[in-house]
Amino acid sequence: MKESVHDYSVVRGFAYSALFWLIIGLVVGLWLAAEMFYPRLNLTPWLSFGRLRVVHTNGLAFGFALAGIFSCTYYMLQRLTRTPIAFPRLARFHLYLFNAAIALAALSLFAGMNTSKEYAELEWPLDVVVVIMWVVFAVNVFATLARRREKQMYISLWYIIAMTVTVAVLYIINNLSVPVNLFKSYPIYAGVNDANVQWWYGHNAVGFVFTVPILAMFYYYLPKTVNLPIYSHRLSIISFWSLVFAYLWTGAHHLMLTPVPEWIQTVAIAFSIFLIAPSWGSVVNGYYTMRGNWDLMRTNYLTKFFVVGITFYGLQTIQGPTQGLRTLTAFFHYTDYIVGHVHMGTMGWVTMIISASLYYMVQEMNRTEVYSVRLANLHFYLILAGQLLYTVTMWIAGIQQGAMWKATNPDGSLTYSFIETVASLYPYWKIRFVGGLVYFLGIVVFVYNFVMTGRGSKKSSLDPGMRTA
Ligand code: HEM
Ligand code: HEM
Numbered sequence: 303m304k305e306s307v308h309d310y311s312v313v314r315g316f317a318y319s320a321l322f323w324l325i326i327g328l329v330v331g332l333w334l335a336a337e338m339f340y341p342r343l344n345l346t347p348w349l350s351f352g353r354l355r356v357v358h359t360n361g362l363a364f365g366f367a368l369a370g371i372f373s374c375t376y377y378m379l380q381r382l383t384r385t386p387i388a389f390p391r392l393a394r395f396h397l398y399l400f401n402a403a404i405a406l407a408a409l410s411l412f413a414g415m416n417t418s419k420e421y422a423e424l425e426w427p428l429d430v431v432v433v434i435m436w437v438v439f440a441v442n443v444f445a446t447l448a449r450r451r452e453k454q455m456y457i458s459l460w461y462i463i464a465m466t467v468t469v470a471v472l473y474i475i476n477n478l479s480v481p482v483n484l485f486k487s488y489p490i491y492a493g494v495n496d497a498n499v500q501w502w503y504g505h506n507a508v509g510f511v512f513t514v515p516i517l518a519m520f521y522y523y524l525p526k527t528v529n530l531p532i533y534s535h536r537l538s539i540i541s542f543w544s545l546v547f548a549y550l551w552t553g554a555h556h557l558m559l560t561p562v563p564e565w566i567q568t569v570a571i572a573f574s575i576f577l578i579a580p581s582w583g584s585v586v587n588g589y590y591t592m593r594g595n596w597d598l599m600r601t602n603y604l605t606k607f608f609v610v611g612i613t614f615y616g617l618q619t620i621q622g623p624t625q626g627l628r629t630l631t632a633f634f635h636y637t638d639y640i641v642g643h644v645h646m647g648t649m650g651w652v653t654m655i656i657s658a659s660l661y662y663m664v665q666e667m668n669r670t671e672v673y674s675v676r677l678a679n680l681h682f683y684l685i686l687a688g689q690l691l692y693t694v695t696m697w698i699a700g701i702q703q704g705a706m707w708k709a710t711n712p713d714g715s716l717t718y719s720f721i722e723t724v725a726s727l728y729p730y731w732k733i734r735f736v737g738g739l740v741y742f743l744g745i746v747v748f749v750y751n752f753v754m755t756g757r758g759s760k761k762s763s764l765d766p767g768m769r770t771a
Contacts, residue, residue, distance in 0.1 A: 308380045310667045312393040314756070316373030317660050319401055321749050323365025326408070328742050330358045335738050338731040348412050356411045356423050362648065363421065363511060365404045370656035371515040372400065372439065375462055377663050378522050379443065382459055384452045388445030392438055399435045403428065415485050419500050421507045422476050426487040429477045436473065440466050457538040461518035464546045468510045476503035494561050502553035509549040512652050513615075517545075517584055519659045524588060524608040527662060528598050533590035541583030548573045548580065555626035558635065567628075574623040581619035588612040603675050607658030607682060614650030614689075618643065633708070638730070639700025642693040649689035649741055657681070657748055664755050673754035681748040688741025692734050699730035 334354045337343045344350045376393060380386055387393050407424055416423045424432065443466050447459065476499055479487040491499050525532050532538060554562055554570035588609065592598065598605040621643050625634050634640060665672055672678055706726065709717035718726075 307386050309387050309390045309393070310377070312387070312390070312397050313373050313377045313663060313667065315394070315397040316369045316376065316400075317664065317752075319397070320366050320369035320373060320656065320660070321752060323361055323369055323404060324745060325749065327358055327361030327366055328738075328745060330354050330361060332735065332738050332742060334358055335731065335735045339728045339735070347414065353412055353414055353416075356416060357408050359421065360407055360411060360423065361404070363507070364407070367511055367648075367652055367656065369400065369404075370660065371465070371511070371519075372396070374519050374522075374656070374659050374663070375443070375515065377667075378458050378518065379446050379462065382452065382456050382522070383446055383450030385446055385450050387442055388449055389442055393442055396435060396438045396442070399431065399438065403431045403435055406431070417479070417487065417489070419476070419489070419504075421504050422473075422500070425485055426477070426479055426481050427484060429473075429479075433470075433474060436466075436470050440470060456522070457532070457535065457542060458518040458522040460539070460542050461514050461521070464542070465510050465515045465518070468506060468514075468546070468550075472503045472506050472510070476500060497557055497560065498554065498562055498566065501556040502550070505553040505556060506549060508647075509552075512647060513549075514546070516615075516652055516655050519655050520584070520588065520608060520612060523655075523659045523662050524591060524605075524612075527604045527608060527658070528592065528595060528602065530591055530595060533587050533593070537583055537587050541580040541587070544583075545577065545580035548577050552577065552626075555631070558626065558628055558631040571626055571628070574626045578619060578623055582616060585612050585616040585619075603672075603678050603682075604658050604661060607654045607661075610682075610686065611651050611654030611658070614646055614654070618647045618651060621646070633704040634700060637700035637703040637707075638696045638727070639704065642696030642700060645689065645696065646693040649685065649692060653685060653689075653745075654682075657685075660752060661755070664752060668756065668758040670755060670758040671760040673751050673757075673760065677747050677751040681744050681751060684744025684747065685741050686744075688737045688739070688744060691737030691740060693737075695730050695733045695737060699727050699734075702730075703727060 333343060333349070334351060337351050337354070347353065376387060407428055410425060410428065411423060415425050417425060443462060447455075447463075478490045480490060481487040489496050489499075521532060521538060551573040552570050554566045555574050558567055558570075560567075589612075592605075592609065599609060624630060625640065625643060661672060661678065664670075703723060706718045706723040707716075711717055
């Protein structure tokens, strides 16, 4: 099929949206990080930690990551089905609605409107907009799949289908609520049931936004970049079905040692441990794809984003199941150790795969070469260094925090007051800020390099996968 048949305008639109929300989310993240050791930065209620935190999480998880995911999905869908997007105008509507929804979400969260359910903070009118936006997206996904000219469905398409269906179900069920007015509603669930549904949603929001579609990208763009077939299709299919099956049972590992029935907690632990197998199925598949061609890590600048990215995914999927065990969760829950877990996944795995996929696409769509390989390398090393400084510091801080909370004197009283534990963490929070700054610089380099590549000054007839540097 000829290039011109594909509609890339929406792919570009979402790519630039992802970069925009990434910068906004990170600036807020840096402010937030600084507030932890310099509380005077809570200048107004609009800039208070509680409000900024949700703007940061929503801005990055749903603004940046989802926009990157939509961009890559519209691209992969067309390429893998050898069919143009079924309804291009609907896709453009999706792009505008998405950006309007994120902007309104950020505004309402800044203003303090919040359901107080993590990752489901938006009030009901915005929930309705989100559902419409998702349906518009799903219609295009399934209509394009139905018209596909390629009979075989590559593994990435399965991951895209899983995300499309699951996110819709999770979002609707967890957000069922009774409105009291335009800005306030209450969930239809109460007490333990509410918590259970919330974390069934919360964990799978992580699973089906930060994992499933990112794996779709990994399976598509890694082989394209290195110009080698994926090691095993069978392994990719087995990993896929076992991953999506197991993920949905694990939500209660966020509710360990709470009034949630113990058997539900135990089921969550068992499935969390089980998840190591399908997660590592993908890691191993990636590594074996590189077999005999490891020199590409040096010679093809994009390869390292994918290989190091999947390595962080591998580490993340060992850390996750272990920190969900009863004994360890009793120590680590509420500590910065978990914040370290979150940011190894988001700043390592998610950002590395999305940025490399965007680099690949912009070159392929514009038939250009990357503006600067040196800048792409600088981007890689800065985000790697920033992320490591951030996460390793948070793990150490978390261990100290957990130990101080639990320390007792011979008479059974607590050794440290809560405020002493807070004050002891200031040095770590300062280092975290520096790590965040280094990572942010890497992202600024990325945005510049991407925009310049998009302008297309270096024309090329080669596939990005054939280019080495
Ligand atoms: C086998 C896979 C994984 C398992 C079993 C797992 C397990 C866990 C557990 C038990 C917690 C809660 C810790 C606590 O609050 O005490 C957690 C938190 C979290 N994990 Fe993972 N994790 C996995 C993979 C990932 C991946 C790949 C990401 C991608 C970024 C991720 C992102 C998060 C986030 C964002 C939270 C924070 C949730 C919150 O707001 O409390 N996890 N994970
Ligand atoms: C410059 C880089 C970043 C900085 C300085 C930063 C800073 C922070 C801070 C200070 C918190 C609050 C921690 C707490 O409550 O104790 C946080 C939470 C969070 N951030 Fe970031 N962040 C950065 C990058 C990212 C990225 C790239 C993503 C996603 C793509 C992300 C997603 C999250 C999430 C999901 C949480 C909630 C974690 C939880 O509930 O355990 N962050 N971040």
